[in-house]
Amino acid sequence: MIRQIKFNNLKSFDDFELKIKSIEIAYPTPKTIKESVPFQNGDYDFTELYGETTYNNRSIKIAFIYDGFKAITRTKLNSFYTKVINWLYNAGKSELIIDYEVGSFQGRVINISSIEVLTCVGEITVEFDCYPFRIYKQSEGNIPWDDFNFELDYLQETNFNVLVSKSINIINSSSKRISPTVICSESFEVIKGDTTYKFNSGTTKDWRFTLDKGDNNLILKGTGNIEFVFRKEVL
Structure with missing residues (x-):
């Protein structure tokens, strides 16, 4: 089975024939809130002032490869690029589902690398800026x-x-x-x-x-x- 993602209600392989080469899912980093007072050793740590630690967004980077460049015209190639970029950038903040992960992420695309074409294979890397937590699909009490x-x-x-x-x-x-x-x-x-x-x-x-x-x-x-x-x- 070919692994893929779902984003903006479209799937990377089923809709664009993009195959996943690699995925990097970073863990979110805690938001540390500290204040220093002159002439005091150390500082005051207010990170958990309201009872729990808060977190920065997490980064998810996905590298795709596309091997459908054989016997393709420049016009069709540019059209393909445009469809992929519109799919990713026009989504705004959307649900990101990685098929082997339990639950989903919420985020937006913040960077797309230029598509590199080596022989008949193209590679594109997409970076998502996501809400720090992974959200289960089913509500509690109803997990299959x-x-x-x-x-x-x-x-x-x-x-x-x-x-x-x-x-x-x-x-x-x-x-x-x-x-x-x-x-x-x-x-x-x-x-x-x-x-x-x-x-x-x-x-x-x-x-x-x-x-x-x-x-x-x-x-x-x-x-x-x-x-x-x-x-x-x-x-």
Whole structure:
């Protein structure tokens, strides 16, 4: 099977006959926030001031080769270049799927090398600037059995039927805090620690309500159905 990427709703080999030569996926670097005070040894480190480390974007470089140059006219060759460049540059920020990676990346193309033609083979290198975290395709609680990783994933419920009150635990196995979408059949109160969040019936995204990394003990108050929808994000 020929490896390929999907970006801007098109596939590198199926749509352009580009074969992957190499892929370099860099890990994101932490954003270090430090302040120095005159006459003080060292400095103050505010990197985790709000409870967790934040990260810079990650770089992904992919080298493609194209061996369809035999008996091709200059006009068709220029047309091919134009189609590839338009596919990559006109996408803006889009989902990048590498077929052998679990999950996807979000990013944009920031650099395309000039296409080099050696004999009948062309080579082009594309650099993507991506959101630091890799995002799972399936939401938590709905990971297909064939994709389930027994070392990293958790079998858990994220959809609950409640009669007056219920205590639950949701595990966020992401590398960061996550703000889930909350879907309620009726109005609910969700108590996390000392804070109470109120959700009306319907679908709500409240950026103040987050699931911490690891265990999240919640108390649900209301009668009806409530669901927490979120996808795991990992480095």
